[in-house]
Amino acid sequence: MLKIEDLHVSVEGKEILRGINLEIGAGEVHAIMGPNGSGKSTLSYILAGREGYDITKGRVLFNGKDLLEMSVEERAWAGVFLAFQYPVEVPGVSNIYFLKAALNGIRKYEGLSELDAMDFIATVKGKMKELDMDEKFLYRAVNEGFSGGEKKRNEILQMSVLEPSLCVLDETDSGLDIDALQIVAEGVNRLRDPKRSFVLITHYQRLLDYIKPDFVHVLAHGKVVKSGGPELALELEEQGYAWVDEKKAS
Amino acid sequence: MPVTQLSNAHYASLLEAKQSNLPGQDLDWLNRLRLQATKEFADGGFPSLRDEEWRYTNISPIEKKQFTLSDKAGDVDASFLKGILLDDCHHLVFVDGFYQAGLSSLDALPEGLVVSAISTGLAENEELIRSLFDSVVETPALGFINLNTALFTDGAVISIKEGVQVEKPIQLAFISSKDGALTVSNSRNLILAKSGSKASVIETYHGAEDTCYLTNVITEVVVEPNARLAHSRLQAESLQAYHVGGVYTRLDSNAIFKQYNYTFGATLSRCEVHAELGTASDCDLDGLFISQDQQHMDNHTRVNHAQPHAVSNEFYKGILNDKSKGVFQGRIVVAEDAQKTDAKMSNRNLLLSDRSEIDSKPQLEIYADDVKCAHGVTVGQLDDAAIFYLRSRGASEQMAKDMLTFAFANEMVERIKINPLKIKVLEELLKRLPQEGMKVEWL
Numbered sequence: 150m151l152k153i154e155d156l157h158v159s160v161e162g163k164e165i166l167r168g169i170n171l172e173i174g175a176g177e178v179h180a181i182m183g184p185n186g187s188g189k190s191t192l193s194y195i196l197a198g199r200e201g202y203d204i205t206k207g208r209v210l211f212n213g214k215d216l217l218e219m220s221v222e223e224r225a226w227a228g229v230f231l232a233f234q235y236p237v238e239v240p241g242v243s244n245i246y247f248l249k250a251a252l253n254g255i256r257k258y259e260g261l262s263e264l265d266a267m268d269f270i271a272t273v274k275g276k277m278k279e280l281d282m283d284e285k286f287l288y289r290a291v292n293e294g295f296s297g298g299e300k301k302r303n304e305i306l307q308m309s310v311l312e313p314s315l316c317v318l319d320e321t322d323s324g325l326d327i328d329a330l331q332i333v334a335e336g337v338n339r340l341r342d343p344k345r346s347f348v349l350i351t352h353y354q355r356l357l358d359y360i361k362p363d364f365v366h367v368l369a370h371g372k373v374v375k376s377g378g379p380e381l382a383l384e385l386e387e388q389g390y391a392w393v394d395e396k397k398a399s
Numbered sequence: 400m401p402v403t404q405l406s407n408a409h410y411a412s413l414l415e416a417k418q419s420n421l422p423g424q425d426l427d428w429l430n431r432l433r434l435q436a437t438k439e440f441a442d443g444g445f446p447s448l449r450d451e452e453w454r455y456t457n458i459s460p461i462e463k464k465q466f467t468l469s470d471k472a473g474d475v476d477a478s479f480l481k482g483i484l485l486d487d488c489h490h491l492v493f494v495d496g497f498y499q500a501g502l503s504s505l506d507a508l509p510e511g512l513v514v515s516a517i518s519t520g521l522a523e524n525e526e527l528i529r530s531l532f533d534s535v536v537e538t539p540a541l542g543f544i545n546l547n548t549a550l551f552t553d554g555a556v557i558s559i560k561e562g563v564q565v566e567k568p569i570q571l572a573f574i575s576s577k578d579g580a581l582t583v584s585n586s587r588n589l590i591l592a593k594s595g596s597k598a599s600v601i602e603t604y605h606g607a608e609d610t611c612y613l614t615n616v617i618t619e620v621v622v623e624p625n626a627r628l629a630h631s632r633l634q635a636e637s638l639q640a641y642h643v644g645g646v647y648t649r650l651d652s653n654a655i656f657k658q659y660n661y662t663f664g665a666t667l668s669r670c671e672v673h674a675e676l677g678t679a680s681d682c683d684l685d686g687l688f689i690s691q692d693q694q695h696m697d698n699h700t701r702v703n704h705a706q707p708h709a710v711s712n713e714f715y716k717g718i719l720n721d722k723s724k725g726v727f728q729g730r731i732v733v734a735e736d737a738q739k740t741d742a743k744m745s746n747r748n749l750l751l752s753d754r755s756e757i758d759s760k761p762q763l764e765i766y767a768d769d770v771k772c773a774h775g776v777t778v779g780q781l782d783d784a785a786i787f788y789l790r791s792r793g794a795s796e797q798m799a800k801d802m803l804t805f806a807f808a809n810e811m812v813e814r815i816k817i818n819p820l821k822i823k824v825l826e827e828l829l830k831r832l833p834q835e836g837m838k839v840e841w842l
């Protein structure tokens with residue numbers, strides 16, 4: 150589904166990603182772990198198409214197509230979804246309108262007609278219930294004045310409404326208490342599907358207690374320094390990230 | 400002779416020529432006012448860029464056009480009219496500056512309310528009209544006011560009796576027809592809200608598409624003690640038209656005045672909203688303007704805190720696209736006696752194009768010492784992070800920008816309490832910020 154080849158990215162002359170290689174098959178769950186500042190969010194933004202980065206080398210293929218050539222919205226239409234580490238507040242745009250505009254954008258691309266308003270609201274309300282979100286959030290401005298946890302849940306709500314094929318979750322677990330973490334994890338697990346892949350970016354192992362990854366990668370200083378199975382996450386939990394720096398030093 | 404003087408001469412000649420269809424020719428007091436205005440115009444002419452209050456708005460196109468006077472109302476399409484008249488309102492319709500009884504609906508007016516056209520109600524309401532006329536508008540009058548006084552053909556006179564609450568809003572619809580091309584309509588409205596009364600008046604301005612004309616309108620408003628008046632203004636003139644207008648209000652003690660000012664139309668427009676505040680009165684001035692192409696929109700406000708304990712709250716938002724230009728000049732004067740004044744003014748602007756331009760000039764003149772005054776101006780662009788976020792969810796770039804622009808504007812639309820007006824303003828907004836599948840109820 151997703152193939153990242155020797156990806157090098159700099160910002161203002163500073164190299165942040167220094168040759169990433171990663172291959173993610175359909176239906177797989179990959180966890181990317183790593184210390185703060187290792188380039189995890191940068192990688193997620195590159196996949197979503199944010200501006201302001203120099204991609205100096207490498208390429209990214211999404212279902213065989215050159216992802217980096219696609220505009221931000223084309224990626225969304227093609228099924229890429231990034232749950233932001235810091236979801237953006239959009240004053241004046243209600244959640245319900247935002248969701249509808251997003252979904253209709255995608256449906257139009259797929260050649261489908263607009264959803265019936267009543268059906269749409271019913272579907273969204275059902276998903277909100279699953280995420281233990283109050284319906285009043287539908288009519289509030291997107292993320293405006295939401296608590297950290299509410300913002301993260303809202304990201305998962307959008308994901309479950311838009312049903313993307315590649316879900317990149319950037320530290321969705323941070324700032325969540327254990328109950329919220331469980332609800333969010335269940336939300337993600339409900340979306341697991343042989344045709345849908347996940348990239349879980351996280352600093353901690355605890356999210357992986359609830360969402361079992363197939364593969365774990367350690368990102369440090371802009372490079373994947375180690376890859377393995379779920380056991381690698383446990384190893385990291387025990388050892389911390391200090392060895393990463395030692396590795397760099399040696 | 401320079402062009403300006405020549406053209407002023409054109410307008411002066413309009414004033415000289417005897418206008419047979421001006422109302423009130425048998426009234427001495429009115430004739431005197433018209434005569435004086437004629438003389439003052441002949442001396443002073445139109446304002447120029449050299450006038451401090453007009454330095455950002457060049458009205459020479461109006462001089463050059465040499466608009467003439469129409470002598471009767473042109474035809475207005477039934478469907479066009481239908482799109483203008485608001486549901487659940489009393490309507491007074493003026494076409495090309497002339498009251499059209501046949502298009503208006505003044506039946507079922509409640510007790511204690513005078514609503515009439517000046518042309519038809521002059522005999523019956525002469526005292527009322529005389530007491531209001533020129534009572535609030537600024538003196539010495541500048542060019543456009545003089546032109547209006549000298550040549551006004553019609554307008555509305557409204558008086559709400561003490562303690563009466565008028566349920567339905569009163570819409571004054573000013574329409575320029577195709578036949579009114581290259582003419583100027585001068586209208587004068589007079590509104591008196593007597594003690595303890597409550598009412599809502601809406602002025603709307605529309606014109607036949609692609610028609611060039613000049614609207615020159617003045618509204619004088621008096622809000623007596625403890626009365627409450629909501630006044631809305633929707634300027635949606637033809638995009639070739641010129642619009643110069645003003646709302647001049649005097650608030651007596653404990654009066655409440657809420658003004659909502661929505662500007663969408665005209666190639667060049669200038670709107671004055673002036674309020675003189677009595678003791679402990681309360682005045683809100685809200686405004687929204689959206690300019691596109693080469694439109695020039697000038698909003699001038701003046702809040703005069705003449706007496707103590709009054710509260711004023713002013714909030715204007717502007718959205719400027721393409722090569723359009725906006726002007727906001729907000730002046731607050733707090734007189735020496737106006738202690739405990741609480742005055743706020745804010746002007747926020749969104750520049751959607753790097754060729755658009757806004758001149759925003761707040762002016763505070765404070766002569767009292769125990770006052771609370773705050774003002775702020777911002778000029779900004781759309782938030783890139785928000786655009787990226789919306790696009791990452793599948794909104795096209797244009798859609799994302801339109802959504803955010805719409806949201807910026809919608810804050811001002813949300814303030815409208817009259818639903819039919821709100822819908823009308825949203826329609827104007829959506830014409831300028833088209834969003835596929837957008838429904839008002841999604842907002």
Ligand SMILES: Nc1ncnc2c1ncn2[C@@H]1O[C@H](COP(=O)(O)OP(=O)(O)O)[C@@H](O)[C@H]1O
Pocket residue numbers: 160161165183184185186187188189190191192201
């Ligand atoms: N726009 C930017 N400008 C300058 N430096 C940046 C920018 N974005 C990220 N960086 C730097 O790149 C490094 C990686 O950041 P980030 O991808 O956010 O790491 P992580 O998500 O792993 O904590 C950090 O050193 C950060 O300061």
Ligand SMILES: [Mg+2]
Pocket residue numbers: 189190191234319320
């Ligand atoms: Mg990060």
